[in-house]
Amino acid sequence: METIKTLAEIVNDYKGEQLEVNENTTFEDLGFDSLDKVDLMMQVEEKFEVTLGDDLVVTTIGELAAKIDELKK
Amino acid sequence: MDSILKGKTVVVTGAVRGIGLAIAELCAQKGANIAIPYVFVDPAPALEKLRAMGVKAEAYECNVADFNKTKEVCDKIIADFGAVDALVNNAGITADKLILRMTEEDFDKVIAVNLKGAFNMTKHLTQNFMRNRGGAIVNISSVVGLMGNAGQANYSASKAGLIGLTKTVARELSSRGVTCNAVAPGFIATAMTDALTPEQQDAIKKQIPLGFIGNPDDVAKAVVFFLENRYVTGEVIKVDGGMYI
Numbered sequence: 497m498e499t500i501k502t503l504a505e506i507v508n509d510y511k512g513e514q515l516e517v518n519e520n521t522t523f524e525d526l527g528f529d530s531l532d533k534v535d536l537m538m539q540v541e542e543k544f545e546v547t548l549g550d551d552l553v554v555t556t557i558g559e560l561a562a563k564i565d566e567l568k569k
Numbered sequence: 570m571d572s573i574l575k576g577k578t579v580v581v582t583g584a585v586r587g588i589g590l591a592i593a594e595l596c597a598q599k600g601a602n603i604a605i606p607y608v609f610v611d612p613a614p615a616l617e618k619l620r621a622m623g624v625k626a627e628a629y630e631c632n633v634a635d636f637n638k639t640k641e642v643c644d645k646i647i648a649d650f651g652a653v654d655a656l657v658n659n660a661g662i663t664a665d666k667l668i669l670r671m672t673e674e675d676f677d678k679v680i681a682v683n684l685k686g687a688f689n690m691t692k693h694l695t696q697n698f699m700r701n702r703g704g705a706i707v708n709i710s711s712v713v714g715l716m717g718n719a720g721q722a723n724y725s726a727s728k729a730g731l732i733g734l735t736k737t738v739a740r741e742l743s744s745r746g747v748t749c750n751a752v753a754p755g756f757i758a759t760a761m762t763d764a765l766t767p768e769q770q771d772a773i774k775k776q777i778p779l780g781f782i783g784n785p786d787d788v789a790k791a792v793v794f795f796l797e798n799r800y801v802t803g804e805v806i807k808v809d810g811g812m813y814i
Contacts, residue, residue, distance in 0.1 A: 531744060535699060 499544075499561040506539055507557070519558030544568065573797055575600030578650040580643075582633050582690060583660030585610040587759040588709065590618075591785030592657055592792050597622040599793065604646045604653070606631040606639070606660070606690070625650070633660045633686030634678075643693035653697050655705040655796050658687035658731070665720045676723045683727035684734070691738055691749075703746035705796045708735050709788070712755040712809040728753070732805055739803035748802040750795040755809025756782045778811035 504517035507526060515526065523533055537548050540560070546567040554560045574596055584593040584605045593603045593615065602625040605612060612628035619626035627649060631642040647653060661683045664675040687708050698704035713721055714728025731751060738749040756762060756773050762782055765773070774780055791806045807813060
């Protein structure tokens with residue numbers, strides 16, 4: 497949950513607005529295109545000190561959080 | 570009517586003399602504030618000229634070939650100016666030799682400054698442009714990047730590479746309203762051409778249909794055209810007196 501909360505903060509900071517972000521929120525819901533996704537991933541990598549790589553396929557915030565938690569173990 | 574450059578921040582690498590300084594001066598005339606990454610040449614006279622035009626101007630010692638240093642300098646410029654609205658990758662060097670004599674070092678150092686330097690600056694300012702939802706990048710290529718030139722395998726390769734970089738960045742960042750274009754100068758009067766003998770200058774003029782060597786200001790006008798136009802991207806303008814038609 498903590499990871500999703502931090503991801504929500506990063507997303508809202510990126511979008512410059514307060515959106516309802518939960519584990520089921522998709523990048524499509526957020527209106528993210530490929531450039532936004534890469535930009536966000538770079539910020540996530542920096543914040544969580546993980547390497548996600550360019551090949552990572554995730555659709556929802558929940559999937560991204562699970563991947564981060566797995567890498568942080 | 571005011572230029573859209575008025576009050577904007579333009580980064581011009583190597584703008585302490587020659588073509589770079591002419592670009593910075595024309596931008597300053599239009600009301601833009603100027604940030605100059607530079608090496609070797611004392612930036613004080615250029616800064617004095619620009620500040621006398623009523624704009625903010627700062628210089629940052631930085632070899633553009635240095636990835637980490639360019640990151641540090643780009644962050645400093647954003648902190649000092651608030652944001653960057655345009656980038657002109659002008660810094661460049663030559664190390665001319667026929668390929669038979671050209672060393673690996675000659676090749677690498679020219680590619681490092683001319684091509685990787687533009688990559689470094691563009692890369693480190695991309696997030697800034699994306700956040701701003703707009704911006705303009707102009708790369709100073711060369712007509713020899715299009716036509717080749719004996720004795721300049723390294724330089725012409727770097728300048729041709731800049732055209733590929735320009736077109737790719739134009740495609741990647743167009744969705745954020747960022748344009749990326751290139752200017753390809755031919756023979757332009759600089760300290761380098763001034764050092765040529767009258768015979769050498771005549772030989773050069775014979776290759777130019779318009780019959781004369783251009784001025785740095787001719788290049789600056791093409792750069793400013795791109796900076797002021799939001800609907801042209803991925804384009805290359807030759808400023809060469811018709812040398813390569």
